[in-house]
Amino acid sequence: MSTPALADLYPAHLDVLQARAAEALRRSGHDHLVIPSGTVHYQVFDDRDYPFAVNPQFKAWLPLTQAPGSWLVITPGVRPKLVFLQPHDYWHVVPTLPQGYWVEHFDIIVIRTADEAARHLPADPARCAILGEPQSALGAYVPNNPAPVLHYLDYHRAFKTPYEIALMRAANRIGVRAHRAAERAFRAGASEFGIHLAYCQAAGQDANDLPYSNIIALNEHAAVLHYTQRDRLPPRPLRSFLIDAGADCSGYAADITRTYSAQDDDFAALIQAVDQVQQALCDLVRPGVDYPWLHLEAHRRLAAVLRDFDVIRLDPEEALQRGVSRVFFPHGIGHGIGLQVHDVGGFAASDAGGTLAKPEGHPYLRLTRTLAPGMVVTIEPGLYFIDMLLEDLKARGLEDTVNWARVAQFRPYGGIRIEDDVVCTEDTPINLTREAFADLH
Incomplete structure (x- = not known):
């Protein structure tokens, strides 16, 4: 996304955030919204720091992701203030002075020590809703995270502005470019670690820059949902590759998953069948659709694939009701995505x-709301051959529902997951991920 285009979109984004902040403060009875960027955390009994992770409430307002010790002050009707820490330091790289399309919208005060921030914050901390972690406390300015403020801001953060969608589109383009590089490395016989390095190189982002730790899984490792070990040597024979890896753009995340077979075999056909289900589910990201219903519909459609490939011996609805589909698809259909994965x-x-409950028997679903325009969600159906869950199915007396010879055939491939980032609109959904793959050709 070009800087001029972002410059055009940013003022309206800021107006939306100002309106949300004003209403949140009205509900909580506070006068100011004060947001620390966060501080550096150190390992216990050591002087080594963890990678800095900016406060999401902070980066919602401006594209600063590496500015520890800084603060935002939002007061309704007043120009927002950024207190920016740029220390004198020759041990570490010092954050550069703020620049770009957004700086003209803020009063920016540069400080040299973290303690200096206090003199530029509102006079009475009791009148402030301070959103952050306890470690960000500065004297009397202790994060209090008022529930009415968080309830309001968190709920409305699901609805992305055009500016946010533009940044998520850019993140998807970065991620797709890296996914293509990772696939090439897989086809060339690289190890999991080698594929990971190829991905980071193509994305132009180090492991600490990415929105989450890359899942690079060859063969049976694809059956571990959050596999992050990354073997240094490739397996022999090489059968399959599952990659769940994202990218960042100005604090906004992409979350993309693809699965490949090394050969044109039955597993490749199974991948294609899951991909067709995934695309059909993406098309159901429409206003008024209940996301838990979409999750259960994914179970029905994936169970139909399992039946068609002679893995299970039940009709889809029975597989759902008896919990057989959960053995092969044990996670949720997706989640909201944006400032956080x-x-x-x-x-x-x-x-x-208030809380909307998850469907009974489906504890890992991460979104239970009704879809509406502006929401961005992931759609990530999967099929896996996980020994622990298969043994549990036997223990429940459901052994006869499965064709174990077929399971034995697919088990060495681990599993399949396909994931796209999809925008709910008033009409046809926008698939940011498929759009990026199409543009790359």
Whole structure:
């Protein structure tokens, strides 16, 4: 996304955030929204720091992701203030002075020590809603995270502005470019670690820059949902490759998963069948669709694939009701995405609080809201051959529902997952990920 285009979109984004902040403060009875960027954390009994992770509430306002010790002050009707820490330091790289399309919208004060920030914050901390982690406390300015403020902001963060969608589109383009590089490395016989390095190189992002730790899984490792070991040597024979890897653009995430077979075999056909289901589910990201229903519909469609490939011996509805489909598809159909890979507010009943329950028997679903225009969600159906879950199925007396010879054939491939980032609109959904893959050709 070009800087002029972002410059055109940013003022309206800022107006939306200002309106949300004003209403959140009205509900909580505070006068100011004060947001620390966060501080550096150190390992216990050591002087080594963890990678800095900016406060999501902070980066919602401006594209600063590496500015520890800085603060935002939002007061309704007043120009927002950024207190920016740029220390004198020759041990580490110092953050560069703010620049770009957004700086003209803020009063920016540069400080040299973290303690200096206090003199530029509102006079009475009791009148402030301070959003952050306890470690960000600065004297009397201790994060209090008022529930009415968080309920309101987290609920409405599900609805992305055009500016945010532009950044997520750019993140998908970065991620897709890296996914193509990773596939080439797989086809060339690289190890999991080698594929990971190829991905980071193509994305132009180090492991600490990415929105989550890359899942690079060859063969049976694809049956571990969050596999991050990355063997240094490739397996022999090389059968399959599952990659779940994202990218960042100005603090916004892409979350993309693809699966490949090394040969044109039955597993490749199974991947194609899952891909067709995934695309059909993406097309159901429409206003008024209940996301838990979409999750259960994914189970029905994936169970039909399992039946068609002679893996299970049940009709799809029975497989869902008896819990057989959960053995092969044990996670949720997706989640909200944006400033965080698993964005907040996924279970919010309203902007005043409350929780929307998950479907019974489906504890890992991360979003239970009804879809509406502006929401961006992932759609990530999968089929896996996980020994622990297969043994549990036997223990439940459901052994005769499965063709074990077929399971034995697919087990060495681990599993399949296909994932795209999809925008709900008033009409046809926008698939940011498929759009990026199409543009790359």
